[in-house]
Every structure is written in structure tokens, then in C-alpha cells.
Amino acid sequence: MPKRISTIKPIILDHAIALFGDRGEEGVTTRNVAVAAGVTEGSIYRLFKSKKNLYHCSVSDASRRAGERLGQMLRDISSRPPTIPGQQLADTLLAWFHAFPRADARIFQQVLMKSCINDCKLRQQAEGALSEIVAIAAGILKAIEAPIELDPGSGSHRAELIVMTLFHHKVTQAAAQLSAEESESVSALVSGWVDLVAPR
Amino acid sequence: MPRKTSVIEPRILEHAILLFGDQGYGVSTRDIAASASVTEASIYRIFDTKERLYQLAIKNVGERAQQQMGQVLLRIAQLPQSNPKKQIAETVRGWYDMLSRADARILQQVLKQATPYDKKARDLAWAPLGQIIAIVSGLQNKYKTKTAKAALNAQLLVWALFQHKVLQASPQPTKEENQKIQALIENWIDLVQS
Numbered sequence: 001m002p003k004r005i006s007t008i009k010p011i012i013l014d015h016a017i018a019l020f021g022d023r024g025e026e027g028v029t030t031r032n033v034a035v036a037a038g039v040t041e042g043s044i045y046r047l048f049k050s051k052k053n054l055y056h057c058s059v060s061d062a063s064r065r066a067g068e069r070l071g072q073m074l075r076d077i078s079s080r081p082p083t084i085p086g087q088q089l090a091d092t093l094l095a096w097f098h099a100f101p102r103a104d105a106r107i108f109q110q111v112l113m114k115s116c117i118n119d120c121k122l123r124q125q126a127e128g129a130l131s132e133i134v135a136i137a138a139g140i141l142k143a144i145e146a147p148i149e150l151d152p153g154s155g156s157h158r159a160e161l162i163v164m165t166l167f168h169h170k171v172t173q174a175a176a177q178l179s180a181e182e183s184e185s186v187s188a189l190v191s192g193w194v195d196l197v198a199p200r
Numbered sequence: 201m202p203r204k205t206s207v208i209e210p211r212i213l214e215h216a217i218l219l220f221g222d223q224g225y226g227v228s229t230r231d232i233a234a235s236a237s238v239t240e241a242s243i244y245r246i247f248d249t250k251e252r253l254y255q256l257a258i259k260n261v262g263e264r265a266q267q268q269m270g271q272v273l274l275r276i277a278q279l280p281q282s283n284p285k286k287q288i289a290e291t292v293r294g295w296y297d298m299l300s301r302a303d304a305r306i307l308q309q310v311l312k313q314a315t316p317y318d319k320k321a322r323d324l325a326w327a328p329l330g331q332i333i334a335i336v337s338g339l340q341n342k343y344k345t346k347t348a349k350a351a352l353n354a355q356l357l358v359w360a361l362f363q364h365k366v367l368q369a370s371p372q373p374t375k376e377e378n379q380k381i382q383a384l385i386e387n388w389i390d391l392v393q394s
Contacts (some may be wrong), residue, residue, distance in 0.1 A: 023226075024223075024224050024226060026223070026224075026226040027224070027225075027226050106312075109366075109367070112367045113222075113305070113366065113367060153383065153387075154387050154390075157383055157384050157387040157388075158387060158388075158391065160360060160384065161356045161357060161360045161384065161388060162356060162360075163360075164359065164360035164363040164364060165355065165356050165359035165360050165363070167363055168308075168359045168360075168362060168363040169359070171308070171312060172308065172311040172312045188352065189352060189355060189356065192349065192352030192353065192355075192356070193352075193356055195349070196352075196353060196356075196391050196392065197391060
């Protein structure tokens with residue numbers, strides 16, 4: 001008996017993101033996804049019509065998850081007692097990095113690596129996932145530096161340094177799970193950056 | 201008449217780098233042959249397998265990156281010592297402009313590779329990036345930055361620029377992208393200087 005759509009759709013998407021993230025759109029067959037998700041290839045075609053559409057849905061789903069994580073992160077920050085702004089900046093960035101699955105980062109990177117000719121909407125979704133955290137970090141930075149007149153672009157340039165660096169580290173992370181060593185070097189990068197942009 | 205290996209070998213490699221960089225290992229030897237205007241048979245005659253062609257492409261990119269590092273160092277020596285800000289900005293910019301998008305993408309593919317984990321290839325890809333980080337970190341001594349801190353600062357700039365190169369929209373950067381990179385570099389220097 002075919003399983004319910006509402007149950008298997010998220011499972012298929014989850015496995016599709018993991019596989020596409022690892023091997024790219026061309027390197028994965030719908031059969032691979034079906035096996036990983038424990039469903040039939042027929043179910044995939046019934047739900048997603050084509051591999052291309054499955055890929056698009058995977059990007060959208062990864063982008064939706066990224067948005068949800070950011071929302072949760074912002075709620076967590078505002079519910080905690082206020083800390084020193086530099087600490088808040090470091091906590092925010094590390095929380096973002098740790099909650100970001102490697103497969104999602106890789107799938108965004110694939111989309112960003114393709115030029116806009118084919119699908120601008122997909123690109124916007126992937127860009128959104130990065131530009132939001134840049135904007136959040138730049139916002140906290142602005143609050144810290146309020147007394148100093150900083151030209152408007154420079155806060156986001158500074159935030160971009162750390163976000164792009166962290167994004168690179170996430171994409172090139174050796175395994176799906178972060179190792180202790182990698183985690184340490186990322187923490188050092190974040191606190192080094194915070195010291196640089198918001199010296200205590 | 202088959203053309204000489206010495207002539208077509210480098211050409212095949214160049215096209216292989218462009219295509220592997222753009223589309224990853226999934227590219228077919230057929231596509232590479234078409235792009236380099238040679239027969240697929242020539243590719244197999246010279247390189248045996250696609251895997252070996254990919255490995256040679258990596259090796260080629262790694263060596264080119266090493267040579268570029270030599271040019272970066274030469275350039276530093278020619279830049280005025282009296283203006284450290286200009287010296288750092290032009291060094292970083294020179295490195296960034298020399299690195300082609302395809303090369304950056306191949307380096308990143310290697311760094312990303314978890315299975316099979318090829319330590320030799322990873323070290324080869326890491327070396328030029330580690331060197332530019334060390335160079336930029338060294339140039340900050342002029343601002344009396346502590347060594348460990350300078351290394352961290354340099355990593356932030358180099359990784360961010362590297363990621364931008366990988367994601368550059370087309371092989372040639374647009375005017376907008378160029379301005380953005382310049383702004384990132386100058387803003388970073390203002391930061392480390394203060």
C-alpha cells in the first residue's frame with residue numbers, strides 16, 4: 001500500500017538534499033534518492049514529476065529550513081538575558097554555523113556557482129540564506145559601533161568577511177558531522193573576527 | 201593525421217580544468233574532447249582514464265597556483281615599502297586577480313572531497329592558500345599586530361575572497377564584483393590598521 005504523501009514527502013526531500021549536496025544534480029539518480037529514502041522511484045515521480053523538479057524543490061526546502069533556523073535563532077537571542085554585544089555577535093555566528101547542515105550549504109553553493117541564466121529564483125533563494133546572516137551580523141555590529149560614524153557599507157563588508165569564511169568552512173567540512181578540531185578552529189576564527197571588528 | 205601529443209596535451213588539460221571546475225567530476229570525456237577539438241580517443245591515448253585526467257588537472261592547477269605565489273612575492277618586493285596599506289592591498293588584489301575561477305573551483309572541489317580522502321591532493325590544494333595566508337599575515341607585522349592574531353585576520357580575508365572567486369558569476373569578474381572585492385580588501389585593511 002502506498003504510504004501517505006504527507007509522511008514521505010519530507011523524508012524524500014531530506015535524502016534528496018543530502019545526496020544532491022554531496023554529488024550535485026548530475027551525480028544523483030532518482031533511484032539513488034528512492035533507495036536512500038526507502039520509497040519507490042514511482043512515488044518520487046508521482047510527487048515530484050521529474051528529477052529537475054525534485055532538485056528545485058530540494059533547494060527551496062533547504063532555503064525554507066535556513067529561514068526557519070534564523071527565525072529560531074533570533075527568538076533564542078532575544079529571549080536570553082542581554083550579554084555584552086561582542087559576545088552576542090560571536091554566539092549568533094557560531095549558532096548559525098553549527099545549525100547549518102553541510103548538505104544544505106553545498107546545495108546552496110551549487111546553485112550560486114551556476115550563472116543566473118537558467119533560474120534566477122533558485123539563485124535568489126540561495127543568496128537569501130547568506131545575505132540574511134550578513135545583515136543580522138551587520139545589524140549587531142552597527143549597534144555596537146553606534147557612537148562611531150561608520151560608513152553604511154562597511155558594517156556589511158565586515159560581516160561578509162566572517163560569513164563567507166564560515167560558509168567556505170562549512171562547504172569544505174571533511175564529514176557531515178563537524179570534528180572537534182574543525183569546531184575549535186571555527187571558534188577561533190569567530191572570536192578573532194569579533195576582536196577585530198569590536199575590540200573590547 | 202593525429203596531432204602531436206606535446207601540442208594537444210596542454211590544450212586538453214586546459215579545457216579539462218575549465219569543464220571540471222565548472223561542472224565537477226561528472227563532466228564526460230566526450231565534452232572535454234569537443235571543447236578541446238580533439239577526439240575522445242586522443243584523450244584516452246594520452247591520459248588513460250578520466251580519473252587520471254582529473255588528477256593531472258588538479259596537479260596542474262596546484263603547480264600554477266604555486267607559480268603565481270612566486271609572482272606575488274616578486275610583486276611585493278617591487279611595491280613601495282613606505283606605504284604598507286598599498287602594499288597589502290595590491291598584494292592581495294594581485295593574488296585574487298591571478299587566480300582564475302576554474303582553478304579556484306578545482307581547488308575547492310579537492311578541499312571538499314571527503315571520500316575518497318586523498319591527503320596528497322588535499323595538501324597540494326591547501327599549499328597555495330596556506331602560503332597566501334602566511335604572506336598576508338606577515339605583511340601585517342608593519343602594523344605591529346601579534347603573529348597569532350595576524351594569521352587569523354589573514355585567514356578571514358583570504359577565505360572570504362576565495363569563496364567569492366568560486367562563486368563569481370562568470371569566468372571574468374563583472375565591474376560590480378571587482379568593486380566589491382576592492383571594498384572588502386580596503387575595509388579589512390582599515391580594520392587591521394586601527
